[in-house]
Amino acid sequence: MRKIIKYFLVFCVILLIFIQSILCNDQIQPSASDIQNLINDYLSQVEKYERENNKVEAANYLNKIAYLYWQNGTGIKSIEYFKRSLSINQELGNTNAIKAISNNLGFIYSEYGDYASALDNFNKSLKLSREQNNKLDIASGIINISHILSELKDYNKSNEGLEEALNLGKEINNFQIIKNCYELFYKNYEKIGDSKKSQEYFELYVSLQRHLQKKELESLETRTREAEARALEKELQLINTKDTLNEMVRINREIQLKNQLLNKEKTLKDLALKEEKARRNMLEARIRARRILLFFVVIAFLLLTFVLALLYIQFNQKKKANKLLHDQNAEIENQRDLANIQRQKITDSIQYAQRIQEAILPPKDLLDSLLHDYFLLYRPKDIVSGDFYWITKKGNILILTAADCTGHGVPGGFMSMLGVAFLNEIVNKIVINRHISSLQADSILNELRINVTRSLHQTGRREEPKDGMDIALCIIDFEENKLQFAGARNPLLVIRNGELIHYKADRMSVSYSHKINQPFTKYDIRLEINDALYIFTDGYCDQFGGAEDMKFGTNKLMELILSIYQKPMSEQREILIRKHEEWRGERNQLDDILIIGFKYTGKKKLLVKEQKYNWGNKNILIAEDTDINYFFLAEVLKSTNAQLIRVNNGKEAVEYCKSNNVDLILMDINMPKMNGFEATRNIKKYNNNIPIIVQTAVGFENEEELSIASGADDYISKPIDLKSFMNKLEKFLG
Amino acid sequence: MDPLIIKGEENSPAVILNKQENNFEISGRSLPEEVMSFYAPVMDWLEEYVRNPNDKTIFKLKLDYINSASQRAIQELLTVLEKIKEQGRDIEIDWYFMADDDDMKEAGEEYSEIIDIPFNFKSFEI
Numbered sequence: 001m002r003k004i005i006k007y008f009l010v011f012c013v014i015l016l017i018f019i020q021s022i023l024c025n026d027q028i029q030p031s032a033s034d035i036q037n038l039i040n041d042y043l044s045q046v047e048k049y050e051r052e053n054n055k056v057e058a059a060n061y062l063n064k065i066a067y068l069y070w071q072n073g074t075g076i077k078s079i080e081y082f083k084r085s086l087s088i089n090q091e092l093g094n095t096n097a098i099k100a101i102s103n104n105l106g107f108i109y110s111e112y113g114d115y116a117s118a119l120d121n122f123n124k125s126l127k128l129s130r131e132q133n134n135k136l137d138i139a140s141g142i143i144n145i146s147h148i149l150s151e152l153k154d155y156n157k158s159n160e161g162l163e164e165a166l167n168l169g170k171e172i173n174n175f176q177i178i179k180n181c182y183e184l185f186y187k188n189y190e191k192i193g194d195s196k197k198s199q200e201y202f203e204l205y206v207s208l209q210r211h212l213q214k215k216e217l218e219s220l221e222t223r224t225r226e227a228e229a230r231a232l233e234k235e236l237q238l239i240n241t242k243d244t245l246n247e248m249v250r251i252n253r254e255i256q257l258k259n260q261l262l263n264k265e266k267t268l269k270d271l272a273l274k275e276e277k278a279r280r281n282m283l284e285a286r287i288r289a290r291r292i293l294l295f296f297v298v299i300a301f302l303l304l305t306f307v308l309a310l311l312y313i314q315f316n317q318k319k320k321a322n323k324l325l326h327d328q329n330a331e332i333e334n335q336r337d338l339a340n341i342q343r344q345k346i347t348d349s350i351q352y353a354q355r356i357q358e359a360i361l362p363p364k365d366l367l368d369s370l371l372h373d374y375f376l377l378y379r380p381k382d383i384v385s386g387d388f389y390w391i392t393k394k395g396n397i398l399i400l401t402a403a404d405c406t407g408h409g410v411p412g413g414f415m416s417m418l419g420v421a422f423l424n425e426i427v428n429k430i431v432i433n434r435h436i437s438s439l440q441a442d443s444i445l446n447e448l449r450i451n452v453t454r455s456l457h458q459t460g461r462r463e464e465p466k467d468g469m470d471i472a473l474c475i476i477d478f479e480e481n482k483l484q485f486a487g488a489r490n491p492l493l494v495i496r497n498g499e500l501i502h503y504k505a506d507r508m509s510v511s512y513s514h515k516i517n518q519p520f521t522k523y524d525i526r527l528e529i530n531d532a533l534y535i536f537t538d539g540y541c542d543q544f545g546g547a548e549d550m551k552f553g554t555n556k557l558m559e560l561i562l563s564i565y566q567k568p569m570s571e572q573r574e575i576l577i578r579k580h581e582e583w584r585g586e587r588n589q590l591d592d593i594l595i596i597g598f599k600y601t602g603k604k605k606l607l608v609k610e611q612k613y614n615w616g617n618k619n620i621l622i623a624e625d626t627d628i629n630y631f632f633l634a635e636v637l638k639s640t641n642a643q644l645i646r647v648n649n650g651k652e653a654v655e656y657c658k659s660n661n662v663d664l665i666l667m668d669i670n671m672p673k674m675n676g677f678e679a680t681r682n683i684k685k686y687n688n689n690i691p692i693i694v695q696t697a698v699g700f701e702n703e704e705e706l707s708i709a710s711g712a713d714d715y716i717s718k719p720i721d722l723k724s725f726m727n728k729l730e731k732f733l734g
Numbered sequence: 735m736d737p738l739i740i741k742g743e744e745n746s747p748a749v750i751l752n753k754q755e756n757n758f759e760i761s762g763r764s765l766p767e768e769v770m771s772f773y774a775p776v777m778d779w780l781e782e783y784v785r786n787p788n789d790k791t792i793f794k795l796k797l798d799y800i801n802s803a804s805q806r807a808i809q810e811l812l813t814v815l816e817k818i819k820e821q822g823r824d825i826e827i828d829w830y831f832m833a834d835d836d837d838m839k840e841a842g843e844e845y846s847e848i849i850d851i852p853f854n855f856k857s858f859e860i
Contacts, residue, residue, distance in 0.1 A: 076775060080736065114741055406802050466806065507844055514848045541837070542799060544763070548860060551799060555834050590765070591801075 035072055039065055059088040059097065066104070075108045082108075099125045099137065106144055115148050122148065139168040139177045146184055155188045162188075175215075179208040206332055213325050220321060224314040231307040238300060249289050256281060350383045350410060357384050357413055360420050362391045370398055373599040375573035379539075380592045386412020387537050387592035390423050395436045395635060396479040396603070399427060399444075402490060402596050403471035404537035406511075412592065419469050422451040432719045435632050441475050441486035442522035449488075449510045449520075458512035468511020472535035476527070478603040483525040483533075493534040493558065494525065495565045500558055531600040532565045539591035540576070545583035552583050561597075569597055613726060615642040615733050618663040622646050623653040623679065625671045629695075629718075633666060636722060642733075650674030654682045657690060664732050665692045667712065669703060677710040684711035691732040695720075738779040746772055747797060751779050756788050761796035761830075764804035773807040777814065784817040787825070791818055796830040796858075798838060805841070812849045819851065826852050833857045 042061045049058040066081035082101050089097040102125035109118035126141035142165040149158035162181045169177030186201035256278050367376060370393055378389065386405040391398065401423065405415030426447045430438050452458075452468050472490035476483050485492045487505025494501045503523050508515045541554045560579060564572050576595060620642050624630040630646055637644060645662070647653045651674040653665065665683070669676035680692050694707035694715040707715040713732065716725055735753045742748030747762035766772040793815060800808060818825040827849075829842035839855065846853035 076738070077736075113743070117741065507840055538837075544799070550832075550860075551835065551837075553835060554837065 032072070035068055039068055042068075055088050055092055056094075059085045059092070059094075062088070063097075063101070070104070070108060075112055079105060079108055095128050095132065099128045102128075103141070103144065106148075110148055110151070115152050118148050119145065135168050135172045136174060136177070139165040139172070139174070140180075142168075143177070143180050143184065150184060150188050150191070153191070155192050158188055159185065175208060175212055179205060179212060182208060202336075209332070210329060213328065217318075217321055217325060220314075220318065224311075224318070227310060227314070228307075231303070231310075234303065235300075238296065238303075242296065245289070245292060249285060252285055253282065347383075353410065353413055354383045357388075357416065360417060361388060367391060371400075371598055372601060373569050375569040375595075375597045377540075377573050377576055377593065377595040377597075379577075379589070379594075381539070381589050382409035384410055384413035385592045385594075386416055387539065387594040388416035388419060389594060389596060390420055392424070392427060394427070394431050394439065396477060397436060397439065398476045398478065399423075399439070399473065400476065400535070400596065400598070401471055401473045402535040402537055402594050403469050404490065404539070404592065404594070405469040406467040415467060415469060418452070418455065419448075419471075422448055422455075426451065435628055436635060437631070439475055440522060441473050441484035442520040444473060444475075445471065445486045445488055445510060445520040449516075452510055453512045453516070456511075466509075466511045466513065468509045470505075470509050470537065472505060474533065474535060476600070481527045481602065483523075483527050483600075485523040485525060486520045488520065490535060490537055491554075492523075493561060495532040495534075495562060496528055496530075498562075500562050502558065527600050529600060529602045532561075533598045533600060534561055534595065536595040537592065539589075539593035540580060540595055543580060543584055543587075543590050543593075545585055545587055552580075569599060572597055613640040613730060615640045615663075615729075618733050619643045619645060619661060620729075620733075621653060621656060621662045621665045623648075623650060623665065623671065623676065624668045624695075625649060626668070629668070632720075636720075636725070648672075650676060650679030650682075653679045657683050657687060662690050664729065665690055667692050667694045669694060669696065669707075677706055680707070680710040680712050693728065693732070735782065738775060740775070749776055751776070751783070753783060753788060756791070758791060759794040759796065760808075761794070763799040764797060764808070765799065765801040766804070769801075769803040769807050773804075773811065777807075777811060780811060780814045784814060784821070787818045787821065787823045790824040790826075791815075792826050792828055794828045794830065795842070797841075798832060798835065800838075800841060809845065809848070812845060812851065816850050826854060828854050828856055830856045830858055833859050 042065045045061045046058050046065070049055075049061065062081050062085035066078045066085065069075070069078035069081065082105050086098060086101045086105075089101065102121045106118045106121035106125065109115070109121065122141060122144045126138065126145065129137035129141050142161045146158040146161040146165070149155070149161065162185055166178060166181040169175075169181060182201050182205035186198045186205055189195075189198035189201060259274075259278065367374065370391060376389065378385070378387070380387070386409070388403050388405070390401045390403070393399075403416070403419055405412045405419060423444070426444055427439065430444075448471070449468075456467055458466060458468075470489035472485070472487045472492055474483060474485050474492065483494075485503050487503070488508060488510045489505050491505045492503040494503065503525070506518075506520050508518065508520075536557075541552050541557050543552045544550065545552065560576070561572075564575050567575070573595075580593070620637065622630060622633055622644060624633070624646065625648050634644055645656065645660075647656055649671040650667075653667070654674070656662070657665070667676040667680055671679075674682075676694055680694065683690060683692065688711075691713045692711070694703075694710075694712045696703040696707060696715050696717050704715050704717075714728055716728060737752035737754070738749060739751075740746075740749035742762040743766075745763065746766040747760050747764045750757055750759045752758070760776075795808070797808075812827070815825055815827075827846075829846070831838040831842060839857070842853060842855060
């Protein structure tokens with residue numbers, strides 16, 4: 001009886017395991033503390049077995065710990081425990097364990113990108129497999145190694161290994177091995193750029209993959225049928241056992257009856273006693289039989305439930321597997337097309353971004369017209385660049401920058417757009433609101449830093465990124481032969497008469513840092529004709545290369561520039577490119593590269609365009625009470641050689657005109673003593689021939705009407721647009 | 735405490751953190767693709783270490799290139815090390831730089847300005 005119960009229990013357990021194995025996808029992940037507890041538990045087992053000198057069990061538990069760490073993403077710890085287990089197994093000479101652990105180590109190292117160690121371990125395992133002449137293990141070992149070699153870009157060697165593994169796979173007729181070989185082959189050839197072979201292997205891989213999936217589905221079906229058959233068998237057995245049970249009850253009763261007959265001759269007392277005993281036995285037997293019957297009914301019911309559940313699950317699984325297979329096939333076909341389309345889309349979009357960046361950067365003809373003798377070495381690492389240059393001309397001065405934003409590629413590109421936009425805004429604001437002479441290299445950088453930190457919402461919290469830019473900014477004054485320089489990490493080199501002067505940049509970026517309150521430093525430099533100026537970002541100097549794989553370094557760049565500065569600028573550019581490529585050799589370009597070289601040739605060339613107006617014999621009276629406005633006009637008119645006379649109010653203007661020859665009056669409106677309208681009326685009263693231009697302010701439209709009403713010939717609105725201003729003056733003076 | 739050893743690669747530095755042997759060193763060049771995941775185990779190790787540091791810690795930094803993302807990671811590591819001082823134990827940074835590499839020397843000087851730990855600057859040649 002007990003045997004039957006045991007049999008059933010065993011069957012139920014098997015059933016449970018079977019269901020579990022089918023449902024393995026739905027396993028619940030244990031929590032982190034559970035894992036730690038489990039590890040601690042295993043560790044104490046390890047200690048216990050080590051004390052007992054039971055090395056096999058100790059190694060077994062070390063492996064369990066290592067697997068736990070591995071499964072939970074702590075590869076470094078996992079390596080440690082595998083290594084401990086490995087050394088025990090080496091003592092024990094347990095080759096299979098050494099092989100398995102070495103393989104595991106190989107996988108972990110490769111997960112962490114430590115391919116050298118991964119190779120070591122895979123090789124170790126492979127060597128043992130070769131000694132055992134275990135072809136399956138040899139083949140899969142070789143495939144592991146080939147994967148690593150592929151990661152190391154040694155595709156030829158990787159393919160050599162695959163050839164051997166493929167032959168072995170064919171020899172032992174293992175489709176899995178063959179499929180894995182095809183897969184890596186097609187990937188390797190794709191990377192080598194042999195698209196024909198890649199395509200060939202890809203097709204082999206896909207067809208084998210399909211075949212294997214079909215096989216798997218078939219085996220699933222077989223397993224279902226087997227389970228059904230087994231369930232049926234169990235049911236039959238159950239019916240048989242019921243019969244046996246009844247038979248046994250019957251025999252039992254017979255034996256008891258026989259006993260009664262045999263004991264008939266005994267005393268009455270004995271008889272009575274025996275009868276009672278027999279009755280009790282019978283009663284017990286009946287109760288027992290009933291109990292067993294009940295038990296079987298329950299078991300049968302449970303079994304039926306299990307079988308039904310199992311069938312339902314199998315059915316669902318099969319449906320799912322069918323669908324999955326269908327989807328996978330469709331997906332495999334689509335994926336490659338999709339990947340190609342996506343790659344093309346991304347590249348297109350980046351290339352479009354590059355066009356926008358190019359449009360924002362100063363065009364070549366602008367540089368040519370402003371710089372004359374110069375070179376620009378601009379080599380982005382990716383399609384778009386984090387480095388940017390910017391140039392602008394305001395009157396006699398030229399602002400030239402070379403900047404490097406955090407990151408390269410697309411993120412750097414975004415930052416560079418921001419940089420260009422800010423620089424434009426800052427410089428234009430200063431020129432319009434104040435005056436060209438207010439442009440200071442250091443304050444532009446200070447202003448830029450405020451804009452960058454504000455717009456990126458940098459507040460100095462530790463965890464937030466401190467993106468920003470490094471920049472070298474030069475303001476060149478062609479009138480005064482002066483140069484202002486301010487640098488955020490990017491320096492300025494000036495070579496004068498064979499001597500190199502290194503203007504060091506401040507050691508802070510244009511971004512939030514602990515030096516946020518420290519202003520940038522300004523250098524005031526007197527320029528001489530033929531001074532060679534160089535500004536650059538760190539990409540050129542940081543490039544690794546040379547025989548010892550070192551950084552090129554700023555010193556080497558300075559030496560190089562010093563040795564070539566007398567050559568034509570375009571030739572210097574070629575030399576710099578050549579030296580960089582020699583240094584870099586086969587290595588990748590580390591960062592975006594930007595160097596601007598420029599020979600200072602003085603005022604003449606820059607001002608060619610400005611010589612358009614020559615009013616050398618004309619007298620212009622400027623009625624203006626505000627100094628800065630007067631200086632601005634004076635600055636603008638300087639190149640025209642006109643005679644300028646300044647008066648501070650309307651009354652002085654009227655007085656001056658009475659006794660002096662004046663060709664044109666520029667009249668401000670708001671002045672003390674007598675305003676511009678009144679002065680205009682007064683002057684026009686006795687001398688209608690002097691042209692008067694009134695300066696109105698934007699936003700006061702009636703000022704323009706009032707100007708004309710007062711007799712003025714024309715008006716200009718502030719802030720003054722240089723071109724239309726000069727045209728207007730030309731109208732009256734030309 | 736288990737030592738943390740990470741082998742140096744072309745783009746990532748070698749790391750040796752060994753409490754028993756009192757040896758702490760990061761050397762090489764630092765421009766890994768995933769800066770944060772590279773430095774995360776280092777950070778974890780140091781955070782545990784500063785809870786119970788050795789009496790005197792000399793942390794050696796021997797780097798020849800740090801990209802901008804790594805600069806931030808290293809600043810974070812050094813900030814963690816400041817805690818050793820708060821515990822009344824000794825900590826010093828040995829900052830190594832190649833003799834003519836002003837960039838790396840200056841990078842060290844910049845760290846020394848913001849990190850409250852004594853820096854020793856040591857130049858070396860290959």
